[in-house]
Each structure stands twice: as structure tokens, then as C-alpha cells.
Amino acid sequence: MFPDGIPKGFRTMSIVDFPIRGEACSVLQARDASALSGIKQPGVAAAIWQREPAPEFVNWISGLPPDKLPKLRSLVGADALEGCIQAACSLAGTPAGPERDMLAGDIAALGYLMSEIMETPLLHVRLEAVSTNACRRFHVDNMTARMLCTYRGAGTQLTQPGTEAAPLSVSQGSAVLLRGRCWPGEEQTVLLHRSPPIEGTGETRLLAVIDPAFDYKPEGRLH
Numbered sequence: 001m002f003p004d005g006i007p008k009g010f011r012t013m014s015i016v017d018f019p020i021r022g023e024a025c026s027v028l029q030a031r032d033a034s035a036l037s038g039i040k041q042p043g044v045a046a047a048i049w050q051r052e053p054a055p056e057f058v059n060w061i062s063g064l065p066p067d068k069l070p071k072l073r074s075l076v077g078a079d080a081l082e083g084c085i086q087a088a089c090s091l092a093g094t095p096a097g098p099e100r101d102m103l104a105g106d107i108a109a110l111g112y113l114m115s116e117i118m119e120t121p122l123l124h125v126r127l128e129a130v131s132t133n134a135c136r137r138f139h140v141d142n143m144t145a146r147m148l149c150t151y152r153g154a155g156t157q158l159t160q161p162g163t164e165a166a167p168l169s170v171s172q173g174s175a176v177l178l179r180g181r182c183w184p185g186e187e188q189t190v191l192l193h194r195s196p197p198i199e200g201t202g203e204t205r206l207l208a209v210i211d212p213a214f215d216y217k218p219e220g221r222l223h
């Protein structure tokens with residue numbers, strides 16, 4: 001796990017911007033896991049659990065050859081996710097050790113939170129090594145909700161319509177939960193996001209994408 005663990009109570013919380021009635025465009029940020037469940041608050045389109053990964057973890061994951069990064073695309077129960085990640089690591093030749101255990105344990109913890117928030121026992125989890133711009137256009141996902149965490153490299157970018165030139169970047173190791181177009185209720189989600197533009201930089205990101213299984217579409221795109 002990251003050094004912060006899951007601290008009790010909100011240590012910091014901020015709301016970026018205020019919603020227009022009937023629209024969800026605010027970003028809720030806090031250094032506490034419970035920030036993520038704030039996605040259900042009126043007007044909130046994205047909730048970020050702000051975290052700083054341990055330096056030894058950053059050094060370890062940054063130094064891995066890209067072909068040793070685990071890849072996964074699977075429907076999996078939240079309680080089976082940690083073993084699933086470990087198996088993907090073994091398949092990719094990701095070296096065993098405390099940092100690999102941190103990675104698997106952390107993704108499993110995020111999966112548990114996603115399962116609780118979205119009230120589903122089954123998740124669709126993708127773990128991808130990304131070296132292109134993936135999805136470079138700002139967009140809203142055509143689904144209920146999606147959790148993203150970039151364990152290596154630059155994080156997802158968020159913006160309100162009209163401010164695309166100065167997006168908010170989710171930091172490495174922070175988890176962001178985004179509402180999609182299919183979020184229930186009357187509010188329309190207008191907050192946009194995209195993958196950071198890294199093509200040509202030589203950077204390889206490691207991105208975890210956790211969706212509720214009821215949104216699963218076999219042809220779904222990663223972004």
C-alpha cells in the first residue's frame with residue numbers, strides 16, 4: 001500500500017468550481033479514500049483520492065522494462081482481484097518482491113472500493129502499459145462510471161468545457177473516479193477527460209482501469 005494507507009477523516013478537501021444546476025462538472029479532491037464515494041454528491045463529476053506513492057515504489061516501477069509491466073483484461077470478483085494481478089505479474093515476468101505486492105494489494109483495494117461504491121461484486125479490470133496518446137481527445141465515457149489509477153507515468157487529464165488548454169492532471173498514484181454518460185439521475189456529466197499526450201516521449205505508463213461489470217462491453221476502448 002501507499003504510505004498514507006487509508007487515513008481516517010478528511011485531512012484536506014477542495015471542490016474545484018461549482019456546478020451549474022442540472023450539470024455535474026465539479027472535481028472533489030481529498031487525501032482520503034472516502035473522497036471517492038463523494039462521486040455521489042450533487043454536482044460532482046469526478047472524485048480524486050490524492051496520494052503520493054512511496055519513493056521506493058516509484059523507483060521500482062519506473063525502472064521496470066516495459067515488457068515486464070503486468071497486463072490484464074478480465075472480469076473478476078473484487079475479492080479475487082489481488083490474486084489476479086499477481087498472476088498477471090507472474091505471466092509478464094514482473095519481479096516478485098514488496099513493491100509488486102504493493103501494486104497488487106493497492107489495485108485490489110481500489111477494486112474493493114469500486115465494488116462498494118458501485119454496489120457490484122463483479123468488476124472489469126484492465127491493466128495496460130501505454131506508450132501512445134491512447135485517447136487524446138477530451139471526452140465523457142459512454143458508461144456509468146470508471147476508476148483510473150496511473151501507477152507509472154503521467155496521470156489522466158481533466159477539464160471543464162472551454163478550458164482544455166489548462167487541464168487538471170491527476171498525479172501518479174492518485175485514484176480518480178469519473179462519472180460517465182450513463183450515471184443515473186437527472187444531472188448531465190460535462191467534465192471531460194483524456195489520456196495525457198506522451199507519444200514520442202519514450203514514456204510508458206502503467207494504467208489501471210476499473211469498471212463495474214455491468215458496464216462491460218467487449219469492444220470497449222481504453223482511455
Ligand SMILES: [Fe+2]
Pocket residue numbers: 135139140141193222223
Ligand atoms: Fe475515457
